[in-house]
Amino acid sequence: MILILKKGISDEEIESIVLKIKDAGLTPHISKGNERVIIGLVGDSRAKDRDYWLSVHGVEDAIRVLKPFKLASREFKSENTVITVDGIKIGGNEVVVMAGPCAVEGREQLLQTAEIVKNYGAKILRGGAFKPRTSPYSFKGLGKEGLMYLKEAKEKFGLPVVTEVMSIEQIEDVSQYADIIQIGARNMQNFSLLEEVGKTRKPILLKRGLSAKIEEFLLAAEYILFNGNPNVILCERGIRTFETYTRNTLDISAVPVLKSLTHLPVIVDPSHAIGLRDYIIPVSLASIAAGADGLIVEVHPEPEKALSDGAQSLYPEQFKELIKKLKKVGGAVGRPV
Amino acid sequence: MILILKKGISDEEIESIVLKIKDAGLTPHISKGNERVIIGLVGDSRAKDRDYWLSVHGVEDAIRVLKPFKLASREFKSENTVITVDGIKIGGNEVVVMAGPCAVEGREQLLQTAEIVKNYGAKILRGGAFKPRTSPYSFKGLGKEGLMYLKEAKEKFGLPVVTEVMSIEQIEDVSQYADIIQIGARNMQNFSLLEEVGKTRKPILLKRGLSAKIEEFLLAAEYILFNGNPNVILCERGIRTFETYTRNTLDISAVPVLKSLTHLPVIVDPSHAIGLRDYIIPVSLASIAAGADGLIVEVHPEPEKALSDGAQSLYPEQFKELIKKLKKVGGAVGRPV
């Protein structure tokens, strides 16, 4: 931590700040400039956070030198974390495609979609049984019934399953049926939920919040890691900006930035990021070119009949085309699909 | 709902869309312009959401005519909702000030703060027992112990208490100790939690999410209302923007906009919106001038020793000054403080 003191600070005030620094078990290094005094704090300054120092009288600004996340950082663990689900490696060299409907709407719809995505090359099946919806009047998913269909699809087509939990109570049920538990964007800072999934050992697919900074995203992952679960997959899914043409704005540079800051796998959800199916393919190719370890994509056999997110669900033919093109771009960057 | 069809659409395609409209129990009104065909849907188009129509082949855009929230709307209930807590009316003509520390840090700190804010004119005591924190390494509150101190402060100083719940499990405990349950900004779209507090009859102080649109904010309130709890207080607490000088950007116009769209009380949290104590007073005055029904403000007897949010907590003397000035501005707009 570095403290920038207020202009015209007196020697007594500086002395009082120095005492606080020593009380915190840190060593102060003072530099007196022409206009300002700055103090570098040596020692493990994670003990007192930036907020604390900002509240100290005479301190104008406090600048963190160390990153606030530790277990998630590359400095803590330099090699990539590879998470294996039924033999499928996420975070390894191969690009993994997860696909399926936004919501499980019924047995037929799910089995049909599972067959399509399996045939065209998806490795993992997505599908929501518990659906967070902005309006209380929208379809909220089939719940446990949906979980059973997911399990049936898994057994029939050999596709491991990723599905969302919205609350602590659902964790147990979902854990029995799913291979990967998703934490949705709106729950990225539901810290109680993060702690609980951190106590399981299930792989967690953590979506970036709509307005989460990269650092906050990694601190949300840190919650899970800190509670003992090392299996976290990060998912960039678009952030909220002033642009309204697309549903959100995919932060493509978050992919290489995250890959540099953390050892955890990073995938992209182009469907929620863009919201319009006709732009899913180019943005998916871009994600792999930027270094993503995988994709999670919405596909529906008949998007026009989808109970949620129909506008962003790919037609089966589009998904086929996506995979075909992904193989080429993946090949160009040394990442087989 | 109004559908704008794609350019160059054929008559057969229009016919197919018209069938879908009729299937949904709606009546289509078609207008053929020079370049586009538009169809107005007559009937209760809440049944099929915008998303559905966007996914229909041939539809370029779908525009909602009706607001997606109902129970929260002024059209549903034109007179103001006034929520009475221990005789204090929130949403009435009088401006209500809620104040106290960010977190309950101990018995002494809380009782001392309660006495200060009571003496200077606060009507309700705030204080966090369960604290959502961005980092797993930060102080997370005293939990149940904190709730007991809040109850003691309430009994001693006659101040009703508002405190946060972070998960469904905490609702029961918090309900026993608190008079108003707060849902924090990061949980504004924790729909499971909204549903559960909607099943209680406790007043709920619902904070706007960091990147929540006004419509989404009102839909979050709708979740609570829809589950049977009519006692919702809305709290504007700053939104996330590109500006980094302040912690967030207080959306001051949200106050009159919300007062116009909904019958629910609207208060402002200037502490989290701004994050810097020296700007809390002018922004608080602005909030009342704009029509807010109250404020929730952080005060700490010794902000420099606060375990969280010290930089934005008012000194007791500042709180005294705030109330003095609020009385004048409140008077000017016909709202006694």
Add this chain to the structure above:
Amino acid sequence: MILILKKGISDEEIESIVLKIKDAGLTPHISKGNERVIIGLVGDSRAKDRDYWLSVHGVEDAIRVLKPFKLASREFKSENTVITVDGIKIGGNEVVVMAGPCAVEGREQLLQTAEIVKNYGAKILRGGAFKPRTSPYSFKGLGKEGLMYLKEAKEKFGLPVVTEVMSIEQIEDVSQYADIIQIGARNMQNFSLLEEVGKTRKPILLKRGLSAKIEEFLLAAEYILFNGNPNVILCERGIRTFETYTRNTLDISAVPVLKSLTHLPVIVDPSHAIGLRDYIIPVSLASIAAGADGLIVEVHPEPEKALSDGAQSLYPEQFKELIKKLKKVGGAVGRPV
């Protein structure tokens, strides 16, 4: 400037950075922490900007200690700048209301509006002769003809005039007709234009850019001051955020923040900030409560016939009501209107 060096940096690399610091005429103060080395630069580090230090090998981050603006800062000039236009003081204790139509549309419309706003209490007349429009197909103003009507209105009603310049060529003409020259939000970083108006001595009303940080806004003012013109009035007019209900989001806390950082007058334009006339009054009252030195408001005798910005123009009766309420709130904060 403070430099944070990369983890694991070698002594030779540090030495090479130290040489660069000395070359820049600065003195390095080195603090070696457990994990990082930081170097404080003592001397006038404005010579080499942050960008320079970021590009130096081994530097991970560079933090500015001094504010990048000087002439605009309170530290440079502690007392308020008061700009006098025809005897009207802007930035003094009295709140100044500027009002008029978005665009000068004709002689009748302008004279009629001028009479209305004068009668109800405006001190300065606004009206656009050169209009920046998002679309090339929109009404772009009457140009020089509009300037002449403004002058006529000024002479007839004794109202000084503020109007916009969009390019260097217009400065000479506008200077002859107007008392205050406006630089619009879209030109806030048109540095060539800032330099030229900086060479005049006319008061400049500088609007904040749609996505300008407070620091950038003050640096734009600094361009004008640096070129010799001390008469700059800052105008907060809403920033662009994700919220779409209002045209922009008024950054109300920018008012006290600016008043604290700079000695220049600060006014608010609620019309462009909100874009909907029914919310102009509460937001105007809030602006004065927050400490603004004035307002610039759009008024139109018949908003429905306005050639631009009709939706946000006040009806004459609303303007009358605004002034009446402003007087009360101004009184409450010790600022006569």
Add this chain to the structure above:
Amino acid sequence: MILILKKGISDEEIESIVLKIKDAGLTPHISKGNERVIIGLVGDSRAKDRDYWLSVHGVEDAIRVLKPFKLASREFKSENTVITVDGIKIGGNEVVVMAGPCAVEGREQLLQTAEIVKNYGAKILRGGAFKPRTSPYSFKGLGKEGLMYLKEAKEKFGLPVVTEVMSIEQIEDVSQYADIIQIGARNMQNFSLLEEVGKTRKPILLKRGLSAKIEEFLLAAEYILFNGNPNVILCERGIRTFETYTRNTLDISAVPVLKSLTHLPVIVDPSHAIGLRDYIIPVSLASIAAGADGLIVEVHPEPEKALSDGAQSLYPEQFKELIKKLKKVGGAVGRPV
């Protein structure tokens, strides 16, 4: 245009609105729903803009059906615009790389950089002679001297030149020396400047403003087209969001969206979008995978000595690596580099 009328509107009010519609030369199509009346306007509703209708009494909302830009749209011209500069085709199948220093700092620096980028595969040389800088104290470019060095570099290495104009006065000089004129992000809505470059026939590289919506970006292009110059190259260069880790947020989906909405070439500037050289390569590959027609990249022989933007300038070796990888990804998407 579609008008949504206020709830509970009377028949007389509707009649009055209908008269206004007819006055505008349009035909009204009325649909009366259960709760609202909507009116579709048939005819060329570009004559009266959305703003006009919003200001009409009784109108709650007005929705544009037609895109506000015409000349820039795919509907106006379906085939791609290909702009040829010294035989190099921009907007054709081949990906064009423009590279060079942020600013021309001197003869040696420019010639050296030109040689490097030429050798590694750049087709066009970039370099700023007139530099827009946030602070008046920063290096503002060599001006005309810089233009001469650009011309010399062009002649020596056969690289056409792109450089920025900041004001109308510079257009003539820059036109003599440069092959492509750049309009910077901060001037994207400097409409006077857009009109003037629209009167030339020089290719214009138009950068997207920091907070410009896609529609506004295309309307800025429309200004140039409307003034007679059909040679506009659009450049996505990152938008301003809440994320501060990168300088801006590259809006990758803007690439396919623009390619779908307009016939104009679309290139990407990863240097300004990201601001950190270590992420330029993955983001550049992503841009080409997403369908961009080219890149404009900052390269400096010694970034640590750069007078501006050193932190985002590639080392020569990085540029070499970029081109090598671009060729592979370009090949994978059928776009030779």
